[in-house]
Amino acid sequence: xxxxxxxxxxxxxxxxxxxxxxxxxxxVVGAGLAGLATAYELSRRGCExxxxxAADRPGGRAYxxxxxxxxxxxxxxxxxxxxxxCHYVHHYARELGVEMDVADLVDSQFAYFMRGGFxxxxxxxxxxCDLPLTEEERHLDVPxxxxxxxxxxxxxxxxxxxxxxxxxxxxxxxxxxxxxxxxLRARGASPAAIDxxxxxxxxxxxxxxxxxxALAWLRHEASPHSLSHADHxxxxxxxxxxxxxxxxxxxxxxxxxxxxPVVRIxxxxxxxxxxFLAHGRLQTIRAxxxxxxxxxxxxxxxxxxxxxxxxxxxxxxxxxxYSSIVRIYLQVRRQFWAGSAVSYSTDLPVRWLRDATPHxxxxxxxxxxxxxxxxxxxxAAMTAEERVDFAIDQVETVLPGTREHFELGTSxxxxxxxxxxxxxxxxxxxxxxxxxVIRRPEGRVHFAGEHAGFxxxxxxxxxxxxxxxxxxxxxxxxx
Ligand SMILES: Cc1cc2nc3c(=O)[nH]c(=O)nc-3n(C[C@H](O)[C@H](O)[C@H](O)COP(=O)(O)OP(=O)(O)OC[C@H]3O[C@@H](n4cnc5c(N)ncnc54)[C@H](O)[C@@H]3O)c2cc1C
Numbered sequence: 001x002x003x004x005x006x007x008x009x010x011x012x013x014x015x016x017x018x019x020x021x022x023x024x025x026x027x028v029v030g031a032g033l034a035g036l037a038t039a040y041e042l043s044r045r046g047c048e049x050x051x052x053x054a055a056d057r058p059g060g061r062a063y064x065x066x067x068x069x070x071x072x073x074x075x076x077x078x079x080x081x082x083x084x085x086c087h088y089v090h091h092y093a094r095e096l097g098v099e100m101d102v103a104d105l106v107d108s109q110f111a112y113f114m115r116g117g118f119x120x121x122x123x124x125x126x127x128x129c130d131l132p133l134t135e136e137e138r139h140l141d142v143p144x145x146x147x148x149x150x151x152x153x154x155x156x157x158x159x160x161x162x163x164x165x166x167x168x169x170x171x172x173x174x175x176x177x178x179x180x181x182x183x184l185r186a187r188g189a190s191p192a193a194i195d196x197x198x199x200x201x202x203x204x205x206x207x208x209x210x211x212x213x214a215l216a217w218l219r220h221e222a223s224p225h226s227l228s229h230a231d232h233x234x235x236x237x238x239x240x241x242x243x244x245x246x247x248x249x250x251x252x253x254x255x256x257x258x259x260x261p262v263v264r265i266x267x268x269x270x271x272x273x274x275x276f277l278a279h280g281r282l283q284t285i286r287a288x289x290x291x292x293x294x295x296x297x298x299x300x301x302x303x304x305x306x307x308x309x310x311x312x313x314x315x316x317x318x319x320x321x322y323s324s325i326v327r328i329y330l331q332v333r334r335q336f337w338a339g340s341a342v343s344y345s346t347d348l349p350v351r352w353l354r355d356a357t358p359h360x361x362x363x364x365x366x367x368x369x370x371x372x373x374x375x376x377x378x379x380a381a382m383t384a385e386e387r388v389d390f391a392i393d394q395v396e397t398v399l400p401g402t403r404e405h406f407e408l409g410t411s412x413x414x415x416x417x418x419x420x421x422x423x424x425x426x427x428x429x430x431x432x433x434x435x436x437v438i439r440r441p442e443g444r445v446h447f448a449g450e451h452a453g454f455x456x457x458x459x460x461x462x463x464x465x466x467x468x469x470x471x472x473x474x475x476x477x478x479x
Pocket of ligand 1: 418
């Protein structure tokens with residue numbers, strides 16, 4: 001079977017999959033966006049689809065937290081921002097009647113809080129901070145540094161780096177052997193300049209710039225999804241990101257089976273067998289195909305010994321890295337700080353602090369702390385109460401009055417979210433070689449999900465949905 005190309009998948013989905021003949025029966029493992037979109041496309045074309053989901057809700061990492069907050073406020077634990085180029089999110093939002101609002105980050109007041117003080121990304125503020133920058137960097141603002149070290153390199157690598165369809169050409173390949181840090185240092189960036197630019201490489205947060213693939217990062221920075229392109233066309237889902245998975249779930253109704261963790265998958269020449277837990281009992285169903293959307297961070301809970309996977313697939317399942325992210329939310333009685341829609345990058349363990357309810361009706365507010373990497377893993381080891389207390393202490397140094405105005409708090413530790421166990425893939429040096437192996441179907445066992453995309457960067461709803469469309473196109477081909 002030949003893998004459909006990225007362009008072919010998009011064309012076929014946009015045209016309504018003309019000439020598509022669905023398989024008779026398919027089991028989909030996981031009701032995150034990839035699983036839901038796969039099941040939606042197959043079931044409306046007459047395929048007998050069964051979705052087995054370990055959790056008690058649809059959406060996986062498209063997860064809106066509505067409890068324990070007062071006044072109907074909500075926050076996003078996972079996916080939040082959608083760019084105008086998130087083709088598949090817009091496609092399904094239109095089709096399912098899900099509405100959008102302008103993204104929070106568009107109007108946010110971004111500043112750094114480092115060495116105990118605030119400063120902006122402009123040249124004068126940076127000059128006043130006595131950071132160990134090079135002589136040339138002292139004359140630049142942060143966007144200027146990004147232009148000098150990042151955009152200029154992406155420009156040199158055009159048209160390959162921003163091609164509509166992702167191919168790792170010989171010109172690009174060497175960048176997959178180098179880390180982001182190595183490339184930035186080789187272009188003359190000082191460590192202090194890298195610290196200032198890093199918050200704006202959002203997708204790398206949680207990753208270590210010293211092990212992250214420079215190629216994946218450059219692809220992102222050269223794309224319209226790069227933070228430097230944020231404008232009023234960037235959006236979020238009105239009422240919460242979970243409106244999108246719930247809209248799919250409404251269409252799929254009882255084809256989704258919640259609290260049914262899959263524990264074993266096997267295949268023969270003629271079919272697959274999928275075994276799952278149902279109220280403490282093991283049950284097995286047969287189908288022509290199975291689509292596995294489980295993140296590789298949690299796939300070890302499924303016995304794949306008889307699934308006929310090739311050795312390199314099993315190897316990649318073990319090797320793929322996921323970033324660690326913790327989000328801690330503090331509900332406060334009222335806004336006690338000056339300015340609106342604050343968004344601070346800090347040198348504290350709480351790397352990012354922002355107003356998570358910038359357009360809320362007030363007077364209450366929710367402050368969100370984002371921790372990544374080893375800092376996230378450190379607070380993951382605390383109890384839930386300790387974590388909130390730790391965050392209050394940290395935020396108090398940035399926004400005095402936090403403890404006084406605090407009402408309640410909660411947190412989401414992505415490494416500990418059952419059946420997910422990570423936030424999104426970290427494309428490390430050498431990632432390009434893993435990608436075709438991750439996506440490749442193994443006979444009747446297919447793979448969709450954020451990690452199985454065409455693009456080297458994950459962490460995006462649209463890439464998860466694209467992987468679903470790719471799998472559906474695959475399923476229309478003979479085995
Ligand atoms: C902190 C964070 C911030 C993000 N920000 C953004 C953003 O701003 N914009 C954006 O577009 N994307 C963002 N993302 C990424 C986006 O959320 C994901 O790429 C996307 O939701 C992944 O969908 P998926 O279907 O591949 O996986 P998931 O949503 O993880 O779905 C997998 C499903 O499989 C289920 N499962 C696992 N094991 C089993 C089993 N054994 N049996 C049955 N079911 C099982 C899980 O319970 C889960 O429901 C963010 C993610 C995180 C974590």
